[in-house]
Amino acid sequence: MPQYQSKRLVLAATTLSALAMVTALSACAGGSSTAATSAASDVKAVGGEITSTGADSLTVVDPWVKAADTKAGMTAVFGALENTGTTDVTVQSAKTSASSTTELHEMVMVDGSMVMQKKEGGFVVKAGEKHELAPGGDHVMVLDLTKPIEAGDQVTVRLTLDDGSTEDFTALAKTTSAGEEKYDDTDGME
Amino acid sequence: MSRRRLLLGGGATLAGGSLAGAAATLALSEPGPDTASVVTAEAKGAQVVPFYGNHQAGIATGAQAHARFLALDLKPGADRSHVQRLLRLLTDDAAKLTAGRAPLAGNDPEIPALPSRLTVTFGFGPGLFDAIGRGDHCPDVIRNLPAFATDRLEDRWSGGDVLLQVCSDDAVPLSYALRRLVRDSRDLASVRWCQTGFNPARDSEPAGTTPRNLMGQRDGTANPASDTEDFGATVWSDEPGWLRGGSMLVFRRIRMDVDTWDDLGRPAKEMATARKLSDGSPVTGGAEKDDPDTAAVDGQGFPVVAAEAHVVRATARTPTERMLRRGFSYDDGPDPDGKPDCGLLFAAYQKDAVASFVPVQKRLAESDAMNTWTTHVGSAAFAVPPGCTEGEYIGEALVG
Numbered sequence: 046m047p048q049y050q051s052k053r054l055v056l057a058a059t060t061l062s063a064l065a066m067v068t069a070l071s072a073c074a075g076g077s078s079t080a081a082t083s084a085a086s087d088v089k090a091v092g093g094e095i096t097s098t099g100a101d102s103l104t105v106v107d108p109w110v111k112a113a114d115t116k117a118g119m120t121a122v123f124g125a126l127e128n129t130g131t132t133d134v135t136v137q138s139a140k141t142s143a144s145s146t147t148e149l150h151e152m153v154m155v156d157g158s159m160v161m162q163k164k165e166g167g168f169v170v171k172a173g174e175k176h177e178l179a180p181g182g183d184h185v186m187v188l189d190l191t192k193p194i195e196a197g198d199q200v201t202v203r204l205t206l207d208d209g210s211t212e213d214f215t216a217l218a219k220t221t222s223a224g225e226e227k228y229d230d231t232d233g234m235e
Numbered sequence: 236m237s238r239r240r241l242l243l244g245g246g247a248t249l250a251g252g253s254l255a256g257a258a259a260t261l262a263l264s265e266p267g268p269d270t271a272s273v274v275t276a277e278a279k280g281a282q283v284v285p286f287y288g289n290h291q292a293g294i295a296t297g298a299q300a301h302a303r304f305l306a307l308d309l310k311p312g313a314d315r316s317h318v319q320r321l322l323r324l325l326t327d328d329a330a331k332l333t334a335g336r337a338p339l340a341g342n343d344p345e346i347p348a349l350p351s352r353l354t355v356t357f358g359f360g361p362g363l364f365d366a367i368g369r370g371d372h373c374p375d376v377i378r379n380l381p382a383f384a385t386d387r388l389e390d391r392w393s394g395g396d397v398l399l400q401v402c403s404d405d406a407v408p409l410s411y412a413l414r415r416l417v418r419d420s421r422d423l424a425s426v427r428w429c430q431t432g433f434n435p436a437r438d439s440e441p442a443g444t445t446p447r448n449l450m451g452q453r454d455g456t457a458n459p460a461s462d463t464e465d466f467g468a469t470v471w472s473d474e475p476g477w478l479r480g481g482s483m484l485v486f487r488r489i490r491m492d493v494d495t496w497d498d499l500g501r502p503a504k505e506m507a508t509a510r511k512l513s514d515g516s517p518v519t520g521g522a523e524k525d526d527p528d529t530a531a532v533d534g535q536g537f538p539v540v541a542a543e544a545h546v547v548r549a550t551a552r553t554p555t556e557r558m559l560r561r562g563f564s565y566d567d568g569p570d571p572d573g574k575p576d577c578g579l580l581f582a583a584y585q586k587d588a589v590a591s592f593v594p595v596q597k598r599l600a601e602s603d604a605m606n607t608w609t610t611h612v613g614s615a616a617f618a619v620p621p622g623c624t625e626g627e628y629i630g631e632a633l634v635g
Contacts, residue, residue, distance in 0.1 A: 107331075109339040112422075123340075179342070196422045197320025217327055219340040220422055 098210030102130025103170065108216040110143070110200045111180075111223070114193040121150070121224075122185035122202055122216050123178045128170040135207040136168040139185045141216075142201040146188040152181055161186070167207070180224025196220045279437065280349030280405060286333045288622040289480050290471060291629065293354030294561065294584050295461040298446065299402040301409050302432040302563040304486060304580060305417065306395025306615060307424035308362065315367040318634055321397070321423040322357075326628035328419055329355035332412040341415060351405035351437075353412055357629045358484050358617025362396030367634050373618065376588045377483065380616045383600035392488045392613025395427045400484075400582070404437040430488060430613070432563025432580040445515060445523065449564045449577050450496055450608070452508060453515030456523055457550065458559055469557045469591075470584050472621075477632040480621030482584045485592040488565070488613030491578040496608045507604040509544035517546075526550065545605040548598050555590040558583040578609070588616060 108124030122141065128134050139147045151164040159181065168183055170176040178184050185202065187194075194200060198218040205211050284292045309317065328338040335350045337343055347353075364373035399416055403409035417426060434446045448454040459465040472478045496504070505511055509518050509527040517527035519539050527546055531539040540547060551557040561584060566577040585591035599606070620630040628634075 107339055111340075195320065196419065197324045199323070217323065217339055219324070219419065221340045223340060223342070 097130070099130070099132070099134035099206040099208045100204075100210035100212040102128055102132070103134050103136075103204070103206065103212050104129060105202075105204070105212060105214040106175075108202065108214050110141075110187070110194060110216040110218050112194050112196045112198070112218045112220045113190060115190050118190050119186065119188045120190065120194055121180075121187060122200070123180065124214075124216065126168060126170045126176040126178065128172055128174055128176075131172050133172050134170050135166065136170065136204045137207050138167070138205045140203045140205075141185070141187050143187050143194055144189045144191060148186040148188065149183070150186045151183045180221070194218045278349065280351045280408075281335070282352050282404075283334055283350055284352050284354050286330045286355070287624050291356050291481070291619060291622045292333065293356035293400055293402055294470060294482060294559070294619070295466065296352065296354050296402070297442075297461065298434055298455075298561050298563070299352050299354070300404045300434050300437050301406045302400065302402040302434075302580070303409065303413050303429060304432070304582070305399045305401070305413065305429040306360070306427040307397040307399070307420055308427045309366050309396045309424050313366045313423065315634065317423050318363060318367050319628075321420055322628045322630050322634060324419040325355075325357065325399070325416055326623065328412075328416050329357075329629075330625070332408075332415065335408075338415045338419070343411075346411040347408050349405065350408050350412075351403045353403040353408050354401070355412065355416065356398075356400040356402075356619065358398035358400070358619045359630060359633070360394065360396045360398065360615065360617050366396070369633065372477065372633060374478075374483065374588075376593065377616045377618050380485065380588070380614065381593060381597070383596055383611070385600040385606055385611060386614065387610050387612055388614050389612050392428055392430065393615055395615050395617070397424065398484065398486070398615065398617045428613075430565060430580055431567075432565045434563055448562070448579055449491055449493060449566065450504075451512050452510065453523060454562060454579070455560050456510070456515050457557070459557065465557075466559070468554070468586070470559050470586060472586050478618060478620065482586065482619040483588045484617045484619050485581075485583045485585070485588050486613075486615045486617070487581040487611050489579040489581050490576070490610045490612045492608045492610070493575050493577060506541055507545060507607075509540045509546045541604060543602045543604045545599075545603050548603045549595060551591075551595070555587070556595055558585040558591045558595070584619070
């Protein structure tokens, strides 16, 4: 199992100021899983033995990536992970065509601030359910951008599941400021 | 009592109309409390026009109640990769929005949820062809639409590299669709002009009724019906190459001098077109779809139909002169002196504008009784690519 750091990252309004800290985190980039592809966890027998993988039941709906320049140096991939199977699947790591460093992140509220941190154990997509990756929530973090991602670009993404199977998809780049808002938790907010 | 009648009236209309797929339930009005008389039908807002197909939607689609035509100019220095990115974004947005879904990165699914036959149709102006290095693929008539003697064109209503025609029976999903499309084009293009048009409300008259324009005329009588061979032969390009299955759009902003028109006597109004205002039928008799009898004479031997009557001049004289007129009225409100600013957003789709719009408009510029009250103040011509399948973007065969 990969090591997870519990170090937390405060998401700044302009992600720029967080760059240094993100870079510090990038050493633990999720690589490819070493689990065997013939996972026993999701074997179905229908008129004979058919082995299916987690990726067989995982669909990525409406994937997109936030356009970003190299000054920001990082961005995120969003979309909905849909598990049409009868067994839970876990996304353990991701890779993209945009950079060499990718992490699975979640957003949590700590002391009144939304902070981004690595998702311990990856993204678990329960059988028959949908797991949203969205600004302000879970996302695939793309770090160390060496060239900009411009609106309309396509980024290919490979998710690796806990059984070693992989799911590839293409994310369209969109310009948005989504997820950059700050929440003021001072008194008076309803 | 009046309420019950209204509800039953609705039910009768539904039963008579085409209700394919719509879940209509009619609780017949048995003696009992009024609340038992309930007619529910799948809301029209849920109606979807498929985006993907051989042809783009929004052409054969019956004209919706609302339209916006918006022209984009590519940013200076735009090249093929910029155009690819733009079309990829806009195609994806259009596919989702017309299906009643939020675009990627949009988190307001409620606003586009009832698209009300929303369509998004794309056209390409000469600047797009030049940007991708394929200036020679632009039909000459699109690049060099002839000037006509009666033109009074203004730059602010003319030209453009990319046209978005966005139509819906509901102005709310239309507004949302346009704002998201424009937002996604902002990195790559600027807005050249935006023109807003409308037709009579959906179902204000039985389906298939030719709509009235702001002069009160039935406008579009000569249009081919969308499900006919005639329609295809009139509208769709059959040239081998990237435009096959596409079309050409000539878009004109035609200002109406409605102040003068309103004061004109009805006989003069009807003489100007040779059709009756009431039902669009020829002044010489017959039904709406009939041509006026240009040989008819009155009791004193004078022709009933003036040689310069609009319909006489505008009617196609050869099959290739036919067009689909998919127009919308516009009304941008009166000026400070109370003078109206309204007219027609004339949108003519045709296989080849050289054979259709150009000769017809040349004839109208030479002589047309309606020229007294109408002035062309804007003009733009676009090549309209064919439709696409999921995974492709509009214009991919041209842009690559």
